[in-house]
Amino acid sequence: MDKIDLIRQLLEQDGKNANAWYLLGLEYCELADYSQAFQAFSEALKCGNEELKDKIIVELGQLSDKSRLPAQDSRQDNDPCSKKTDPYASETEQDMISNDDSDNLIKLTLIEGNQNNVVNINYKESANVCFQDVGGLDQLKNIISMKIIKPFKNPDLFERFQKKVGGGILLFGPPGCGKTYIAKATAGECNARFISVSITDILDPYLGVSSQNVKDIFSNARAKKPCILFFDEIDTLGYNRSKLLSEHMRPIIDQLLSEIEGIDSNTEQLLVIGATNMPWDVDPALKRPGRFDKNIFVPPPDEEARVSIFKLKLKGKPTEIIDYELLAKQTELYSGADIENVVEVATENVINKILSSDCDDLISMKDLMDAIANTKPSTIEWLRTIKNYVKYANQAGLYDDVEKFILSHKKILG
Numbered sequence: 001m002d003k004i005d006l007i008r009q010l011l012e013q014d015g016k017n018a019n020a021w022y023l024l025g026l027e028y029c030e031l032a033d034y035s036q037a038f039q040a041f042s043e044a045l046k047c048g049n050e051e052l053k054d055k056i057i058v059e060l061g062q063l064s065d066k067s068r069l070p071a072q073d074s075r076q077d078n079d080p081c082s083k084k085t086d087p088y089a090s091e092t093e094q095d096m097i098s099n100d101d102s103d104n105l106i107k108l109t110l111i112e113g114n115q116n117n118v119v120n121i122n123y124k125e126s127a128n129v130c131f132q133d134v135g136g137l138d139q140l141k142n143i144i145s146m147k148i149i150k151p152f153k154n155p156d157l158f159e160r161f162q163k164k165v166g167g168g169i170l171l172f173g174p175p176g177c178g179k180t181y182i183a184k185a186t187a188g189e190c191n192a193r194f195i196s197v198s199i200t201d202i203l204d205p206y207l208g209v210s211s212q213n214v215k216d217i218f219s220n221a222r223a224k225k226p227c228i229l230f231f232d233e234i235d236t237l238g239y240n241r242s243k244l245l246s247e248h249m250r251p252i253i254d255q256l257l258s259e260i261e262g263i264d265s266n267t268e269q270l271l272v273i274g275a276t277n278m279p280w281d282v283d284p285a286l287k288r289p290g291r292f293d294k295n296i297f298v299p300p301p302d303e304e305a306r307v308s309i310f311k312l313k314l315k316g317k318p319t320e321i322i323d324y325e326l327l328a329k330q331t332e333l334y335s336g337a338d339i340e341n342v343v344e345v346a347t348e349n350v351i352n353k354i355l356s357s358d359c360d361d362l363i364s365m366k367d368l369m370d371a372i373a374n375t376k377p378s379t380i381e382w383l384r385t386i387k388n389y390v391k392y393a394n395q396a397g398l399y400d401d402v403e404k405f406i407l408s409h410k411k412i413l414g
């Protein structure tokens with residue numbers, strides 16, 4: 001039994017094994033079977049394994065470069081059998097394969113996909129949070145309110161004054177600081193549906209199906225208006241366009257761009273929000289006017305915001321008197337998610353104490369301070385990474401807010 005058979009056996013037992021799909025992709029790369037490799041990597045990406053994601057994207061990028069076949073690989077194209085093996089390729093596409101020798105494209109790049117075989121898209125819908133659930137971020141709330149909520153609620157007014165609305169906003173910042181949360185809350189504020197889409201909802205081994213997925217996502221959102229369409233980790237798409245290139249991804253991005261540009265927010269009540277913690281990887285084409293043309297930095301919460309996040313996260317829990325200002329002072333650069341974690345750790349400890357001693361207890365300042373002492377802010381690594389981009393790649397002023405933030409935290413960030 002060869003390696004591929006072994007991995008396939010593994011996958012029969014567990015089809016969601018990202019590592020196995022990834023290894024399978026590598027094996028097919030070795031064999032120069034790029035079509036199978038692309039399929040395997042796409043399946044790996046769909047498993048949602050965060051640790052592997054970057055590696056998979058790099059492999060997909062390299063695959064794309066290989067999709068313009070070197071001479072020795074063009075034997076695949078010269079093999080008449082290989083041209084007819086794909087059930088999804090239409091006759092015209094197969095003609096293209098045989099007629100377009102000059103380009104030497106592998107079959108995958110020409111497949112349009114079977115329109116009747118569009119995969120089911122399982123994206124999540126929900127919006128049971130509002131702005132009052134989001135601690136701090138007041139400036140961001142104001143921007144969103146002006147750019148999204150007011151036009152959304154008063155379309156006639158904006159139309160009368162010919163105030164242009166539309167385009168999407170792009171939220172960027174360190175992990176756990178509330179990008180997804182505030183996007184959901186925006187939907188809550190507008191009484192709109194919230195549809196969250198990730199690259200795995202879009203990507204399909206068959207090129208045409210991926211583009212069709214994008215179309216379906218938008219038409220589904222239109223059918224459910226008012227609606228906020230949230231593209232999480234939008235960098236994975238942008239990344240693909242610039243580095244991964246290519247014949248595979250460009251049509252998907254182009255479809256996405258034309259869908260966004262095609263939205264008439266006044267009449268359609270459909271808004272698009274993107275989020276990323278790697279803004280440097282977001283395709284510049286996505287940032288042009290009419291697309292994600294407002295880039296907003298979502299920073300770690302400031303002291304005042306941390307007070308309100310602690311209050312929100314401790315609300316309804318049995319506590320002693322809490323000095324929220326002190327907690328906030330001790331948690332500089334903690335993200336909202338980090339604060340949530342502090343509260344969780346303290347809560348767990350108190351429950352354990354109660355269970356082991358049989359005496360009732362409340363969450364005390366000591367429990368919270370102990371939890372803080374045992375945790376670290378998770379935003380530092382991101383802030384240190386972006387420092388270089390601020391220094392060397394801030395020509396367009398995209399990172400001005402980040403620069404201010406970093407300067408005001410020089411002591412910790414160096």
Ligand SMILES: Nc1ncnc2c1ncn2[C@@H]1O[C@H](COP(=O)(O)OP(=O)(O)OP(=O)(O)O)[C@@H](O)[C@H]1O
Binds near residue numbers: 177179275336
């Ligand atoms: N400002 C905030 N107020 C209240 N809760 C917050 C805030 N920021 C973050 N949280 C809490 O942290 C959790 C994680 O936040 P969220 O998922 O929005 O982070 P994110 O910025 O999207 O991170 P990532 O970049 O990893 O996707 C939220 O579900 C929420 O409970």
Ligand SMILES: [Mg+2]
Binds near residue numbers: 179180181232275
């Ligand atoms: Mg998020």
